[in-house]
Amino acid sequence: MRLYSMPSSGNSYKVRLLLALLGRACEIVDVEYMTEALESARAEGRLPFGKAPVLALEDGQLLPESNAILCFLGEGSAYVPADPVLRAEMLGWMFWEQNQHEGTIAVRAALRFYPHRRALATPERMAELLDRGHANLQIMEDRLSGRDWLVGDAVSLADICLYAYTHTAGARGGFDMARFPAIAAWLDRVAALPGYQGLEA
Missing domain, CATH: 1.20.1050.10 (Glutathione S-transferase Yfyf (Class Pi); Chain A, domain 2)
Known part of the structure; x- marks a missing residue:
């Protein structure tokens, strides 16, 4: 997996935090505000809503929105209540x-x-x-x-x-x-x- 992540953003950080807590390996691509990396990611269509974070899955699917990504990563883990x-x-x-x-x-x-x-x-x-x-x-x-x-x-x-x-x-x-x-x-x-x-x- 690859995470397009804005280093200073809490929305990106929450995904990095959950990945760390779960011990999940993921390539991190920094796309900070007002940088060439952010503009390149946008131009390449890597940010469906024009902003980070976005999780790129191994099959190429792109998952935008921080809390949606949390739900995907947390599926089946102790971080999602069974009840x-x-x-x-x-x-x-x-x-x-x-x-x-x-x-x-x-x-x-x-x-x-x-x-x-x-x-x-x-x-x-x-x-x-x-x-x-x-x-x-x-x-x-x-x-x-x-x-x-x-x-x-x-x-x-x-x-x-x-x-x-x-x-x-x-x-x-x-x-x-x-x-x-x-x-x-x-x-x-x-x-x-x-x-x-x-x-x-």
């Missing part, structure tokens, strides 16, 4: 991550982190994203208070997908993570998983 209700709960958190969480946590970080996006970081926009992001983090905090994982009694794809942008929310996004002790403990649990790989690895 259909728990599996639906897992998917619910994964849908919420893309629909709500990413749109605040990742977007605010991107406006601060990527030079070509800083012009969009108006004080009003940044304040709005800060408030909404803290509200989304509080949803996670409430869920994780008194429990180890987001779904059931074991780590699942829900934890992997939400870890990616949450673990850099303070450093990159400027969110006040001291307000969320249950999230902090959960981040430590994910980082302690056998095979864990950090964002910069």
